[in-house]
Amino acid sequence: MADTEIEGGEGRAAGSREQNLGALFEAVLTRGPLSRRDAARVTGLSPASVTKLVKPMITHGYLVERHREAGVPGRPQIPLQVVPERHYAVGVKLMEGELVGVMADLHAEVQSAHRMRYDDTSPAGVVAAVASLTEVLLERSPAARDRLLGIGIGLGGHVDGASGLVVHAPFLGWRDVPLQQMVADRLGIEVVLENDVNTLAVAEQWFGPGFAFDSFAVVTLGVGVGCAFVLDGKLWRGARGAAGELGHMVVVPDGPPCHCGKRGCLEAVVGDEAIVAAMSARSGRRYTTVSQVIAAAHAGDEHARGVFAEAGVGVGRALAALVNLLNPPLVILSGEGIAASDLLMDALRAELERDSFSTSAQDCTLLVRPLPDETWARGAAATMIRRGVLRSLSRLSDQVVG
Ligand SMILES: [Zn+2]
Missing domain, CATH: 1.10.10.10 (Winged helix-like DNA-binding domain superfamily/Winged helix DNA-binding domain)
Incomplete structure (x- = not known):
């Protein structure tokens, strides 16, 4: 293969x-x-x-x-x-309690998009939700019905695309779920599974600023911290799809406990929950959402500003390790957590500068890119297009003597 x-x-x-x-x-x-x-x-x-x-x-x-x-x-x-109408592909971003799907043509242009909630987080429940989402998209784009290449699904966690297995998805409480086969059996169509940050990297490679670079990284901040690499034009998945776990790099030794069992992981310092917890601890008041902390910081609250400055140091430390290892010319920062980027960036850049070797920090353009869920889903569709077209074309090469 x-x-x-x-x-x-x-x-x-x-x-x-x-x-x-x-x-x-x-x-x-x-x-x-x-x-x-x-x-x-x-x-x-x-x-x-x-x-x-x-x-x-x-x-x-x-x-x-x-x-x-x-x-x-x-x-x-x-x-x-x-020829855009030669084939179509569905792309899905699978999130906690919610799915976002797009129908893309062969040019990966989005023909229709749909967002829906789901409650049943069992594998069978999620398969049923993906099936009804696909049906809605096919109703909206009937031309795709006979020309569907397949479905690309992106989700957070350890996803092994080669075996089609969700090895570990903490937000669903899943381990070793053969989601690819389950959706394929249900819908009778080819399915590609991928880590969701990887699908975003594919979108940025095909349609975003990654287009101009052979190598770049995408780092996402939010509930968790995600990371994906495109190296020499190819997505780097690692031995079993677990590459890019920047979120579980220890940035504060003996820091707050992380759900992975360690302490002081980047995710445990800058993830949404960590921001809210740090703010509640500093201010002595109860905060429940990151947007409350952002609003407080924008209103000049020193505790809130301190929380984001500290988070910026954590991200900067992790990015310094990243640029030291790979010396990438571009790092794209995205995810819903960048809503606070104006509050993070000064501390982030200073720490990145301080911790990086030689010119690695200066060599790297850091781009903050707010990207909607539909872009992640479009990347999942692009992943399916890439795989499906390659398969179709390889069959052509057997049939046609050039
Ligand atoms: Zn961790």
Whole structure:
């Protein structure tokens, strides 16, 4: 399987035909309309290979040629673009008590979106909720019914996409739930599971600022702390999908207890619950939500400002470790916790500067990006598109002699 393949030393030229088809499709999808010449430049494939690989994709309706570009010096180039209505994919962000779903076309443009609550957190209950969400999306986008590639589902926790297993999802109280197979059996369609921050990273890679970078990290703040890496253009999942557990890096030795059993984890210091608890302890008054603490800080409350400054130090410390390890050119900060970014950033940047090695902190652009749940769901759909199209294209390569 592609997931475990080790690429040879000759770069793109050593890729299998399937990998090359995938890379070419992705280049046209994210950068198109794109001429064959530009596609060769972007993918590193030879112009002759591009011409050969494009042929079956046009024959089978994945790509279409647009009108020749006028006014471009040299031989006129015919731009290629993805045919959006060739396939569709559903993307789902599975959260505590709530699901957000989108129907995306092959261009990963959102055709419809829907949000619904669910109460039954058993695996069967969640499968039923995903099924009814999918049905609503299909009713709204009937053209997708016969052309659905599959469903991409993103959720928080330890998700092993290769085996389709939710290894550990604390917010659902699940361990080792074969959610991928369960949804696939229920709906009779291909399903891809992914950690939700990974789906956000895919969205940022395809449609966000990650587009301009080969490598970057996404860090999310909120109830928990999430982290995902795109390295040399690929999502880095680790041995079993548990990469990016920045939230369980100890930033305050002997700090507050974490639900994972350790003390002083980043999540136990800057997660929503920790912010509320720290504010209640400092002020001697009872706070119940982060937005109350944010409001107090904005009104000039010193306790509240201190709580966020401390959280900023914690995040800065963890980010320093991240930039020291990977030296990424870009880190995107997102998640609902960035509602307090104006209160965190000064302390965060100062600590990041202090704890990082050499130029690692200066090399890294830190972007704060408020992204709605629909963007995470769109990333889940993009994950499904990537997997499903690769599979379809690999079948084409068997059928068509280029
Ligand atoms: Zn922990």
